[in-house]
Amino acid sequence: MYSERLQLLLSPEQRRRLDHQAAVTGRSVSSLVREAIDTVYDVTLPADRLVAVETIGSLCGDAPADPDELRELIDASHDAEIHGP
Helix, strand or coil: CCCCCCCCCCCHHHHHHHHHHHHHHCCCHHHHHHHHHHHHCCCCCHHHHHHHHHHHHHHCCCCCCCHHHHHHHHHHHHHHHHHCC
């Protein structure tokens, strides 16, 4: 729920572009402005991003970093499924 109000002045060209984008996307001008703010002023801290990357990495177990090695493991797994161990 949004509870903060903001009043701002735009140039006629800025308003025209927002109105056009709103009409094309079927969204409100307000939602476009909120999205622009979230995109430009992303406040995710680098430490928080690092924690997320480490968490995702821990879910992968011992997956090889080398794509060729990973491809060999996948191929061997598929071969085992088709031909047996």
